[in-house]
Amino acid sequence: MASGPDLRTQVGIVGAGPAGLLLSHLLAQRGIDSVLVEDRSRAYCEARQRAGVLEAGSVTLLREAGLAGRLDREGLEHGGIYLQFAGERRHLDFQDLTGRSVTVYAQTEVVKDLIAARVATGGHLEFEVSGTEVADLDTGRPLLRYTTREGTRTEVACDAIAGCDGFHGICRPSFPAGLLTAVEREYPYAWLGILADVPPSTDELIYAHHAHGFALHSLRSPLLSRLYLQVEPDDDIAAWPDERIWAELQTRFALPGWELKEGPILDKGITPMRSFVSSPMRYGRLFLAGDAAHIVPPTGAKGLNLAMSDVAVLADALAGLLGGDPRRADAYSDTCLDRVWRCTHFSWWMTSMLHATPGADTMEAALQLAQLRYVTTSRAAATSLAENYTGYQPPR
Numbered sequence: 001m002a003s004g005p006d007l008r009t010q011v012g013i014v015g016a017g018p019a020g021l022l023l024s025h026l027l028a029q030r031g032i033d034s035v036l037v038e039d040r041s042r043a044y045c046e047a048r049q050r051a052g053v054l055e056a057g058s059v060t061l062l063r064e065a066g067l068a069g070r071l072d073r074e075g076l077e078h079g080g081i082y083l084q085f086a087g088e089r090r091h092l093d094f095q096d097l098t099g100r101s102v103t104v105y106a107q108t109e110v111v112k113d114l115i116a117a118r119v120a121t122g123g124h125l126e127f128e129v130s131g132t133e134v135a136d137l138d139t140g141r142p143l144l145r146y147t148t149r150e151g152t153r154t155e156v157a158c159d160a161i162a163g164c165d166g167f168h169g170i171c172r173p174s175f176p177a178g179l180l181t182a183v184e185r186e187y188p189y190a191w192l193g194i195l196a197d198v199p200p201s202t203d204e205l206i207y208a209h210h211a212h213g214f215a216l217h218s219l220r221s222p223l224l225s226r227l228y229l230q231v232e233p234d235d236d237i238a239a240w241p242d243e244r245i246w247a248e249l250q251t252r253f254a255l256p257g258w259e260l261k262e263g264p265i266l267d268k269g270i271t272p273m274r275s276f277v278s279s280p281m282r283y284g285r286l287f288l289a290g291d292a293a294h295i296v297p298p299t300g301a302k303g304l305n306l307a308m309s310d311v312a313v314l315a316d317a318l319a320g321l322l323g324g325d326p327r328r329a330d331a332y333s334d335t336c337l338d339r340v341w342r343c344t345h346f347s348w349w350m351t352s353m354l355h356a357t358p359g360a361d362t363m364e365a366a367l368q369l370a371q372l373r374y375v376t377t378s379r380a381a382a383t384s385l386a387e388n389y390t391g392y393q394p395p396r
């Protein structure tokens with residue numbers, strides 16, 4: 001039982017990733033108070049290297065929420081990408097194809113901006129909590145329990161709880177047994193990502209198909225590059241000294257007349273790749289959002305954007321529910337899953353087109369190259385890729 005002081009809030013939020021932080025901000029703008037708990041430290045959340053690409057719709061959402069001051073100054077607008085395969089690098093011009101672009105602005109920066117905005121307006125954020133639990137989810141008064149950094153066990157009575165605690169969180173496992181359907185695919189490869197102290201060698205992101213495996217050249221600023229390599233799913237980062245990483249990047253991006261600049265590696269890590277969708281995204285007064293409910297492989301740059309679009313829908317659904325109109329809350333799961341499945345398909349498709357599958361026959365590589373030639377020569381195919389990459393919103 002809780003021994004500390006009981007608290008009361010309208011929405012209890014678990015997780016200070018982009019989903020939880022943006023939700024607490026959007027709720028505050030609707031006059032709804034929240035308590036947000038996070039088991040990591042603020043510094044850890046602000047430093048965790050992750051996504052880098054914001055869809056046009058995500059930028060608009062942040063702008064409308066008054067959160068885009070630094071994004072508008074420092075974000076780098078990109079009107080396309082390069083696809084590299086069979087020794088050629090071809091440009092897809094998203095602006096020309098769809099009239100839209102994307103913005104390179106790191107998730108770490110989005111998280112810093114969100115935390116700063118919540119702290120500045122007196123938002124209740126608790127970092128470094130432990131023992132998070134949710135209970136009484138099928139009642140009108142669900143409970144959020146946690147132990148504060150100082151060791152006080154705390155119980156918060158809520159009107160609703162938002163599970164924004166990522167793939168490994170506690171909220172999804174709190175659904176009653178048998179209620180959730182999970183659809184999952186693990187891919188037979190992983191991404192090794194590096195942050196390098198060197199100006200990007202390219203003006204747009206390069207997605208490279210190569211017999212050794214996929215490679216991606218992204219960036220963080222005019223002075224910082226972010227690069228990824230397809231590696232084995234059980235690869236150990238210790239087996240990848242910096243020289244080996246650069247040698248492999250040089251091989252996979254090689255193009256006559258073009259040079260990949262190298263520099264000190266500031267951060268490196270290996271991430272497994274999976275597609276995962278769990279439904280429904282709601283049980284009683286518990287609503288899941290972002291990676292807590294679904295994961296996409298990063299090839300389509302969709303995970304962060306999906307997390308943000310979930311909470312945009314959730315903020316309105318909760319405002320309705322707490323104001324006595326449950327219709328949008330009742331539609332929440334179906335509304336989100338429509339877009340989730342579109343992005344799940346797109347991310348799987350990009351991943352399958354660009355990665356070398358271990359043990360695959362020569363037919364697979366030939367099919368990938370045929371598809372890559374198609375999306376870089378047919379305006380219809382290129383437009384479909386561009387529409388999805390820059391952000392497709394299924395009709396509601």
Ligand code: RFL
Pocket residue numbers: 014015016017018019020037038039040045049050051052053054107129132164165166167168169170191193271289290291292298300301302303304305306307
């Ligand atoms: P997060 O960011 O995982 O945040 C969840 C938070 O919940 C906390 N937590 C708990 N707190 C309290 N109690 C507990 N019991 C808790 N359990 C967990 C965690 O500490 C954490 O702070 O989920 P959120 O907010 O849903 O955001 C999702 C995004 O982080 C994720 O989808 C993206 O990073 C995916 N992703 C990309 N998405 C894009 O849109 N564009 C990209 O370019 C892109 N690139 C990427 C990516 C993810 C990558 N990795 C490392 C998985 C590139 C990579 C390499």
Ligand code: PHB
Pocket residue numbers: 050051052053205216218219226298299300301
């Ligand atoms: C990144 O910059 O981290 C990034 C960009 C595009 C992706 C994945 C990650 O598809």
